[in-house]
Amino acid sequence: MACPIEKFRWRRRKEARPAELTAAALDLFVEKGFAATRLDEIAARAGVSKGTVYLYFSGKEDLFKAVIRESLLPLLAEGEKLVASMHGPAGDLFKAIVMRWWEMVGENPIGGIPKLIFAEARNFPEIARFYAEEVIERGKRLLVAVFRRGIDSGEFRPFDPELLVHIVFSPLMMRVIWKHSLDCCGVTTVPIDIYLREYLELTLRGLRRDPA
Amino acid sequence: MACPIEKFRWRRRKEARPAELTAAALDLFVEKGFAATRLDEIAARAGVSKGTVYLYFSGKEDLFKAVIRESLLPLLAEGEKLVASMHGPAGDLFKAIVMRWWEMVGENPIGGIPKLIFAEARNFPEIARFYAEEVIERGKRLLVAVFRRGIDSGEFRPFDPELLVHIVFSPLMMRVIWKHSLDCCGVTTVPIDIYLREYLELTLRGLRRDPA
Amino acid sequence: MACPIEKFRWRRRKEARPAELTAAALDLFVEKGFAATRLDEIAARAGVSKGTVYLYFSGKEDLFKAVIRESLLPLLAEGEKLVASMHGPAGDLFKAIVMRWWEMVGENPIGGIPKLIFAEARNFPEIARFYAEEVIERGKRLLVAVFRRGIDSGEFRPFDPELLVHIVFSPLMMRVIWKHSLDCCGVTTVPIDIYLREYLELTLRGLRRDPA
Amino acid sequence: MACPIEKFRWRRRKEARPAELTAAALDLFVEKGFAATRLDEIAARAGVSKGTVYLYFSGKEDLFKAVIRESLLPLLAEGEKLVASMHGPAGDLFKAIVMRWWEMVGENPIGGIPKLIFAEARNFPEIARFYAEEVIERGKRLLVAVFRRGIDSGEFRPFDPELLVHIVFSPLMMRVIWKHSLDCCGVTTVPIDIYLREYLELTLRGLRRDPA
């Protein structure tokens, strides 16, 4: 009743709350979608009452936007810094980026965001555009640079990097979407390490210069 | 008032109703998701009153299941028949399947189903499993057969077709999902004909046997 | 269970409903004020469920506005027609108007509207202005005309009718406000017939020309 | 930090708190009504936090009652003393009381109380009865005494003062109610000095003895 843990519930945690709430909300939005997620579920999972949500967010929609924004922004910065520090031949660079991406995104709650974005894009076009500009565009620029380096060095065949970037990235996107949808219904597929290995082999073969 | 032609037209109407309803529902479910779609809207788009929906479907969920089932089954049969009638080298066969698939699925309201499935899988696991077994599995078998033929004939390098099938198909899935989400928010990408051309080139290069 | 009266509940009464709802709402808004009146009370008093209110009004505020508008407009037309048909010396005319007003407004649910308007004016300024223009202004014009006639005929002393009209009408307004507030708390006052008699005597003495 | 002056100022603050709160509450209750006024607003206007209100009042309703009581009681005492000190003919006395009343009530936040009482009477019958007994009754007795003196001295015509007192006072009540409702919505009327002048003329003519 008055044990120290109980007391903790009453600690003022103004700073920690928003992050606790967006974390809980992310899980549930990814699982059920925006409309089907109830606010009390989010509150319950964050360990607070319904009313508390409204101390930090002006409503369900505001919370949704915060979930997307707050989840992505730190990751983006980190991601670009990481890539800037990588070196080596284009093929190895591509491999490293792919493996790192899966570590940082695939295995991580925020890996649910792509599914969420695609599912809710038409209900929240501004969010979709925000995501397109801040995440997809930045990611594309990064890969395009790698491709270009490979083409210039003769490692890759000549092609227009802008045209291939979506195609090349698709298997990773699909995998992370799958992970948060069919995977959870017991519809499994190739283990991730094999998936990535085969993906890299197929893709690099597809990009490499003809041996002739 | 009760002249035969009227009656006839009415009769035809009556038989067409379920299909009109599932068509309307498909559009809206794809656009907004299951939970955010109101039954009134579906009824209105199908040109009937809300009560009429309950004459043909036992509820919203039943309608949802019908949308998936009714949309896919005819297509599947047609698809398999089509493939059975195709001939030629594995590479050409693959190209033909891809182009045909885009025609039949990509450009067609049912192209929205993948997005819908991925979005709602966790809310409707049975539907997800139905889709996995009836659509994905059958599609996979088909592609696997093509791969196998290519490997046996020496056209493709030796690989395990089961491991690559998801990876190979991902760019098509992503494209059709994109079309029904970000595309509608003004986030566009490479035109479809170029996308398919580059996709085929990349993929076939990735699959082909080493020239050595 | 299936007695005719029960069946009546299911009769479609699209035409009657709005009036039934505004009547119920008027009573409750007058009794408790806008904010303190719950929508289910209104619904219950009108014999329908909460949801039904939203078939006819877009929300509580819309219902409030309808209550004021629908209650006043018929009365205004009737009132002006009535006055146009009256004749005789200004004093008698004034008496007749006062008596008629009490009959039509004082003893009638809409007699609660003035209290409601004064109480909610600052929360609903548009409504207040609507009332001022459509009701108060029209009423004022009417009394001013009577005053003017009395002044012209020498029955009343010379005065500026515009300056006196509010003052003269106040005891009637106060009485109808009182009736819907303190009266209901057991704080009673002079019976209405005596009140009106004394009011007329005092006022006409105040308006009459000096005998000299 | 704990210097005597600080302490002193703080002490004075502590003693002033209830009055600061009731003053803030009076304004807001008059403006919006009891139910539509939020406790946060009151606290904010008084420059304290929401919790502080509960140090001085047991709840919103208690605060409301305090607002009425505390506002009225000092005024009543002052009012009666004032009247006791007045002399002269009944007509002059009446004029003086009216002018004084407007100064002390009309131009003063507590002038909002009548509107508040009439609006909330049915939600707070005890308050209404308190007001009726402590304010209205005392005011009536006062006016009745003046009337009686005028009748006895032959200045006024013979009438039953009890019957006329409400009627005579109505224009002042209406004016103060109007000031806190329609006036605030831009619905203005005759300037107050003219209003009072005309009111006095009309009323005294109505009360005066026939010259015959």
Next chain:
DNA sequence: TATGAATGAGGTTTCATTCAT
């Protein structure tokens, strides 16, 4: 068969009140 008025459970949101600090 088709309608659409009516329902009421269930959702989001508000806000008076509490209580650890």
Next chain:
DNA sequence: AATGAATGAAACCTCATTCAT
């Protein structure tokens, strides 16, 4: 004495579903 984060009951409102017509 004062705070303000947290609560939860209760309000408004939505919408899938029912059913008399």
